[in-house]
Amino acid sequence: MMEPGETPQSLKSVKHVILVLSGKGGVGKSSVTTQLALSLLNKGFKVGVLDIDLTGPSMPRMFGLEDKKLYQSSHNGWIPAYYDNTKQLAVSSIGFLLNNRGNSVVWRGPKKTGMIRQFMRDMDWGDLDYLLIDTPPGTSDEHIAIAEELRYCKNVDGCVIVTTPQLVSVNDVKKEINFCGKVNFKILGILENMSGFICPYCSECTNIFGSGGGKRLAEEVDLPYLGNVPIDPQFTDLIERQTELTKEKGQNLMQMYQDCGLSAVFGGILKKVTSSSA
Ligand SMILES: Nc1ncnc2c1ncn2[C@@H]1O[C@H](COP(=O)(O)OP(=O)(O)OP(=O)(O)O)[C@@H](O)[C@H]1O
Numbered sequence: 144m145m146e147p148g149e150t151p152q153s154l155k156s157v158k159h160v161i162l163v164l165s166g167k168g169g170v171g172k173s174s175v176t177t178q179l180a181l182s183l184l185n186k187g188f189k190v191g192v193l194d195i196d197l198t199g200p201s202m203p204r205m206f207g208l209e210d211k212k213l214y215q216s217s218h219n220g221w222i223p224a225y226y227d228n229t230k231q232l233a234v235s236s237i238g239f240l241l242n243n244r245g246n247s248v249v250w251r252g253p254k255k256t257g258m259i260r261q262f263m264r265d266m267d268w269g270d271l272d273y274l275l276i277d278t279p280p281g282t283s284d285e286h287i288a289i290a291e292e293l294r295y296c297k298n299v300d301g302c303v304i305v306t307t308p309q310l311v312s313v314n315d316v317k318k319e320i321n322f323c324g325k326v327n328f329k330i331l332g333i334l335e336n337m338s339g340f341i342c343p344y345c346s347e348c349t350n351i352f353g354s355g356g357g358k359r360l361a362e363e364v365d366l367p368y369l370g371n372v373p374i375d376p377q378f379t380d381l382i383e384r385q386t387e388l389t390k391e392k393g394q395n396l397m398q399m400y401q402d403c404g405l406s407a408v409f410g411g412i413l414k415k416v417t418s419s420s421a
Pocket residue numbers: 165167168169170171172173174175196199201279280336337372373374375376378379382
């Protein structure tokens with residue numbers, strides 16, 4: 144039984160917890176979580192990823208783990224899905240508990256809260272350097288539940304907020320910032336995803352959705368700006384065809400990501416995230 148004000152047992156051996164949030168859906172929050180994880184792994188850290196997007200879980204697909212399941216250990220709760228035998232990357236998502244990928248989760252608030260509580264208290268993460276938490280868009284039941292669970296955890300570094308350059312996304316981010324203030328989550332910085340498209344043939348950058356909205360917002364609200372992430376079709380292809388590419392190249396996702404243009408971009412972003420969280 145957890146006493147009020149305590150860090151859940153499952154997080155006691157986790158050094159840093161970082162949440163990834165966005166005001167709007169489809170802005171690339173899961174892609175950002177995935178790339179932060181890959182960048183940390185490529186630096187030699189042991190990483191866990193918790194997907195609390197209960198209605199649209201995407202972490203199993205992002206890491207090519209769709210066939211995996213979560214198992215209940217005899218004494219220590221749920222065992223996460225490991226990417227491979229090295230156990231450097233552990234992932235937990237409701238996607239691993241659904242019998243069928245197409246199944247939908249139609250739950251009211253209390254059931255969602257119960258599931259998140261279980262994810263927070265009953266996972267056997269073991270020792271981790273970083274636990275990244277991918278959240279659904281907005282500020283709904285899942286966010287309130289996770290904020291309650293993490294309320295007294297000393298190892299929560301804070302949140303990375305993802306936006307796209309469009310004003311409508313930037314406006315929704317302001318609500319997310321407001322939410323973080325209310326639940327006392329530190330904001331590590333704002334990141335602008337889909338910030339231009341780099342032509343793979345001529346390397347010219349076209350600002351399809353405009354650009355600079357994230358940076359202007361960070362200045363307006365006086366928060367660190369973490370950087371722009373362009374649209375890179377190589378990354379989408381890597382995620383979509385990872386099983387095929389792994390067979391073709393004999394490399395795992397972490398190795399293949401190092402050849403992706405976005406890995407250098409995330410190298411810079413990770414430095415800022417980890418220095419803000421230090
Ligand atoms: N910088 C990028 N370059 C190329 N593709 C990207 C980039 N960012 C996101 N994508 C692609 O856009 C799609 C949506 O991204 P993602 O699933 O990460 O968004 P999300 O904000 O997590 O969505 P949801 O609101 O459904 O949780 C995915 O197919 C992803 O591969």
